[in-house]
Amino acid sequence: MKLLALTKGVPDFSEGAVSFDEDGHLERGDTPTVMNPNDEQALEAALQTKVRQGGTVGLMSMGPPGYQDILEEGMESVYADELYLCSDREMAAADTWATAITVATGIEQMDETPDIVFAGFKTADGETGHTGPQTCWALDRPLITHVISMDVDPEAETVRAKRLVKGDVSEIETVEAPLPCAIVTDPEFEPVYRKAEHRLRHKDLREETQERVKNADDHLTVWSQEELNLDPDYIGLDGSPTIVSGVDPIPKAPDEREATVIEAEDEEGMREVLGEITQYAAEGD
Amino acid sequence: MTEDANDSAAVRTDGGESTMSEHEHYEAIVVGCGPGGAAAAAALAENDVETLVLERGVDAGSKNVSGGLIYAEEAAPYTIDDLFPDFREEATERPAEEYKMHNVSGNKVASFDLEEIHHGGTEWCDAVLRREMDSWLADRVHERTRETGGGLLTDVRVNGLLREGGEIVGVTCDELDPITADVIVAADGVNSELARDAGLMNWDEPEDWFQGVKAVVDMDRETIEERFDLDGPDDGAAHLFSGDLFEGVRGGGFLYTNEDSLSIGTVFHLDSIAEERAEPQDLLDALLTHPLLDQWFQGEYEELEYSAKLVPDSKKVANPSPHSGRLLLVGDAAGQMQAQGPIIKGMNHAVSAGGLAAEAFQDAKTRGDPTLAGDLYEQKLEGEGVMDQLRPTRYEATSWLSESSIATSIGSAVMNSPIGRFGVKTFDGLLEKSFNSPFVLGMIPDTKISYVTVPTVIGDVLGEPVSADNEIEPPDLADRIGDLTYDVGDPHIEVLDNSYEASGTAVTACPVSAEDFGGGCYRSETVESNGSKERVVSLDTQPCVECGTCAVVADTHWEHPAGGKGVEFKQG
Structure with missing residues (x-):
């Protein structure tokens, strides 16, 4: 089974790593790039499928040449076999649509089309959650989102997955899709290995990967705009219909605020508070 | 759909009674990768038996503690280096060439040379640290069993036996779906837990157990060689201690040299610890701070690890028929731990038993009936002389000399009388000789005379005073526990009766608890309700070292934590 997981390098927003200027804007140069945290579940889902069904896992990203490190990190953590990087100045500053077109073209360029494409929930920098589904749209294949557990039936050539549908009451839906398809994992996804055979194979893969990582370069394919034969008008900044007019930092809460304590038994006090809240909500201020 | 997160979590709702016919199957399952499990797995793999090894630690050895000396005996059917070449070069510390017993009375010490009994019938004997040793074994076990189609998995706790129609057919685990095996x-x-599930062993009587407590102490190799007068890295020493330094608790102490550390510990009869309300950590400290040890510490003491374990008294509990259906018990699980006076041998017997269990399965297969494995294993344990070492018939003759018997009281009085003391003086050489006799040791009764009175009188009559001041300060329990606090997951021990009468002994006997401490696993509290006061015990399993003491001395429901959870010994 041929599997592919998509990943992206994002600024490391963790405490102590991230750097902002005085105006609260991110200083990219001073902030390390790491693998997008939500991609971890997509990669784990791909690995789980490889462990259970056999086959190979590829990792693909679009970004500057430095993203090779992110892909190598991914190779180590989920024992990927092949790494793919779509990298060209023409691809820079792409929005989710242009990224999806580029990545989908990369996927079609692969020697063998993957049976399942995995993507994470959303990126830590963009937060849109669009790229996975849009790539799937560009590939014209069925998509299951918010996946928390999944398995493949190789004979029926289907994927059955449980998806978490959040609402007033969260529900778990079980859905089935024919192969080839795409999966977007939910942050709640956890790989499950309940068979000794699978854990043993997992252990084998770890040992095999330790050797492969030493020569990760040999397993990396980098595609330029030309090699992917992409129209410059459909990629990068020029191909991005989204225009970000500005970014406003979220104002910090004041250090001190006035508080009036109302005891739960104080009916009159409660009534006053409710009145104030209702008025506040009505004014929309 | 072969496997799914939410479906599979619900698999084991049937209390271990299997109703599903399609389980994952291996020809053999070995539970635990200590020396017994490793030996069984290696011997099974040698016979090309598809073998799955399940170990609950994050690494083999992370749950194990032993004194520890591992022996290779000339007459043993299997030795660890037969099964694992390079074992001694790569997995052990120093050979125990010197073997001395110190009889202590106050600051007077009479030392006996026990090399005759130590080296008699012994090919070699090395000190080991279990984390390093067992993980080394596990790597080799995985390599060999993987070739059979099986392999070794860590972080998996086998929690019970899988039965079909009442027959044992496999195992159930916290982390895996049930697995069947031949x-x-x-x-x-x-x-x-498997031995108890099968009804082959129990935790009922404190008399059946010893409790061992150990400190691994940092010391660089040059200092060890200088202070113990050793000839380089291939030389080492073992020292045993008994007499009056343990407040009358029946047992003794040991010190073994490792490559660049010392293993120093105490082993006591659990019933004696319980009766005397002794605090195991204080008994260990009594040894560590005795003037005799100053020659080795010279005021320097850095404890790398504090650990504890229960030790089965094979004379009483080694099961002569350690099997039930497809289940064969090996090593400590079967009570195969030989502790007779200064002789403490366990790992070698576990290795023999593991090899014999594998051999029995192969023979049973050859006969066309794998279900014969248990009976054949029992015959082999008997035929190869393993059982006779574990339960010497000579011991049966003297075991009636219990602690409370009149004979014991008279014996103690005589020993302490001028007549007894005169005897000790007169038979000085003979005494050392008798300590070196397997025949005599095999019938030493488990009484205070043997463990305390005789060594104390010997120390007093024959000993020389030790004038040194041992000024080291071992860490207190809070510091020791500080290094032993782990994520145990859900509490794995439940106190069934929290009254002090039923479970109060755990407060003192638990090696990570103490009266007047307030930390640790077990605490005693006085609860006032409706005007009446009641003394109860409470439990916090966070610093639990999983020794099992409270399972015996208190009223508990005791299980191991899930795979990869709980205590993780770095030395062992």
């Missing part, structure tokens, strides 16, 4: 070798240690 043979199950339970080498899951002194607190074997």
Whole structure:
């Protein structure tokens, strides 16, 4: 089974790593790039499928040449076999649509089309959650989102997955899709290995990967705009219909605020508070 | 759909009684990868038996503690270096060439040379640290069993036996779906949950157990060689201690040299610890701070690890028929731990038993009936002389000399009388000789005379005073526990009766608890309700070292934590 997981390098927003200027804007140069945290579940889902069904896992990203490190990190953590990087100045500053077109073209360029494409929930920098589904749209294949557990039936050539549908009451839906398809994992996804055979194979893969990582370069394919034969008008900044007019930092809460304590038994006090809240909500201020 | 997160979590709702026919199957399952499990797995793999090894630690050895000396005996059917070449070069510390017993009375010490009994019938004997040793074994076990189609998995706790129609057919685990096998070798240690599930062992009587407590102490190799007068890295020493330094608790102490550390510990009869309300950590400190040890510490003491375990008294509990259906018990799980006076041998017997269990399964297969494995294993344990070492018939003759018997009281009085003391003086040489006699040791009764009175009188009559001041300060319990606090997951021990009468002994006997401490696993509290006061015990399993003491001395429901959870010994 041929599997592919998509990943992206994002600024490391963790405490102590991230750097902002005085105006609260991110200083990219001073902030390390790491693998997008939500991609971890997509990669784990791909690995789980490889462990259970056999086959190979590829990792693909679009970004500057430095993203090779992110892909190598991914190779180590989920024992990927092949790494793919779509990298060209023409691809820079792409929005989710242009990224999806580029990545989908990369996927079609692969020697063998993957049976399942995995993507994470959303990126830590963009937060849109669009790229996975849009790539799937560009590939014209069925998509299951918010996946928390999944398995493949190789004979029926289907994927059955449980998806978490959040609402007033969260529900778990079980859905089935024919192969080839795409999966977007939910942050709640956890790989499950309940068979000794699978854990043993997992252990084998770890040992095999330790050797492969030493020569990760040999397993990396980098595609330029030309090699992917992409129209410059459909990629990068020029191909991005989204225009970000500005970014406003979220104002910090004041250090001190006035508080009036109302005891739960104080009916009159409660009534006053409710009145104030209702008025506040009505004014929309 | 073969496997799914939410479906599979609900698999084991049937209390271990299997109703599903399509389980994952291996020809053999070995539970636990200590020396017994490793030996069984290696011997099974040698016979090309598809073998799955399940170990609950994050690494083999992370749950194990032993004194520890491992012996290779000339007459043993299997030795660890037969099964694992390079074992001594790569997995052990120093050979125990010197073997001395110190009889202590106050600051007077009479030292006996026990090399005759130590080296007699012994090919070699090395000090080991279990984390390093067992993980080394596990790597080799995985390599060999993987070739059979099986392999070794860590972080998996086998929590019970899988039965079909009442027959044992496999195992159930916390982390895996049930697995069936033609043979199950339970080498899951002194607190074997499988042995108890099968009704082959129990935790009922404190008399059946010893409790061992150990400190691994940092010391660089040059200092060890200088202070113990050793000839380089291939030389080492073992020292045993008994007499009046343990407040009358029946047992003794040991010190073994490792490559660049010392293993120093105490082993006591659990019933004696319970009766005397002794605090194990204080008994260990009594040894550590005795003037005799100053020659080695010279005021320097850095404890790398504090650990504890239960030790089965094979004379009483080694099961002569350690099997049930497809289940064969090996090592501590079967009570196969020989502790007779200064002789403490366990790992070698576990290795023999593991090899014999594998051999029995192979023979049974050859006869066309794998279900014969248990009976054949029992015959082999008997035929190869393993059982006779574990339960010497000579011991049966003297075991009636219990602690409370009149004979014991008279014996103690005589020993302490001028007549007894005169005897000790007169038979000085003979005494040392008798300590070196396997015949005599095999019938030493488990009384205070043997463990305390005789060594104390010997120390007093024959000993020389030790004038040194041992000024080291071992860490207190809070510091020791500080290094032993782990994520145990859900509490794995439940106190069934929290009254002080039923479970109060755990407060003192638990090696990570103490009266007047307030930390640790067990605490005693006085609860006032409706005007009446009641003394109860409370439990916090966070610093639990999983020794099993409270399972014996208190009223508990005791299980191991899930795979990869709980205590993780770095030295062992």
